[in-house]
Amino acid sequence: MKKLGFIGTGIMGKPMAKNLIDAGYPLVVYDINHKALEEMVDYNAKSASSCKEVASQSDIIITMLPNSPEVEKAVLGKDGVIEGVKRSQTLIDMSSIAPLVSQKVAKELEKKGVDMLDAPVSGGQEKAQSGTLAIMVGGKEEVFKQCKAILEAMGKPILVGDIGAGQITKLVNQTIVAINIAAVAEALILGKKAGVNPQRIFEAIKGGLAGSQCLTDKGPRMFQGRFNPGFRIGLHVKDLNNVLATSRELHTAMPLCAQVMEMMQTLMAEGHTDLDHGSLALFYEKLNGISLKEE
């Protein structure tokens, strides 16, 4: 059995790492937040004192960190993965980060003979726990094949292209989700304003063409006023920042994405950074002076 290293045992990383242990892999873990490690040690993981130490004790290293700067620091920084690796190891970065940063990190690792896959996920904490995440993978096919069983312990991996393609696919995913949630909120507000109960509207349309995972998951949150996360507005803004940076780089017009980004920024300015992204409903409620919540 390959020895695995796992860096970043937060909301997502912890259940993903537990699934790897359940699948029988020996696991060494590291997180700058030592509290996040305690539960993993109780779950039979070994804890390391740096990213470098994780790399020196593993065949394959997995990172699940917030964004590009944290991945750059953990992999390329002082006491980072790159200081502990040897030839023919592999890094799988499962964080959602900028595709250009994935490519930069891969290039630096290549100089040491280390392969990399970018493998961001979709599905949230619940699917991380059940091991059913959608995993979008970029990298060489032979490296993907070597790592497939490991990824399958956490979800369903699909190879979409070369290094960076997984992150591009995740940006596409986050764009569709953001615009879809905004569409659900905008349309339910119209229904409510016209005097029709949003829950009944939801029941009537969820099986038709307007139906979607976003409508099913976020619609009830909106008419119940239930905005605990889930997926935080702050994280979605981070992803849309990466979307818009990439679209500017490629001269791609994304007017809807830019609009929804401004709505989310407004919510952050109002102090809602840590609410679920279904709280886009609050933006429309304020705009229209009406609440979707049933009285």
Ligand code: NAD
């Ligand atoms: P989180 O903040 O809960 O976890 C990140 C962990 O990384 C934390 O425990 C933090 O202490 C640790 N960390 C930060 N910098 C570090 C460093 N330099 N070295 C070691 N550890 C470090 O975040 P999360 O919700 O688990 O998200 C992780 C990634 O997954 C993000 O890119 C996010 O966008 C993506 N994602 C999240 C969800 C979700 O529903 N939460 C869904 C899909 C994808």
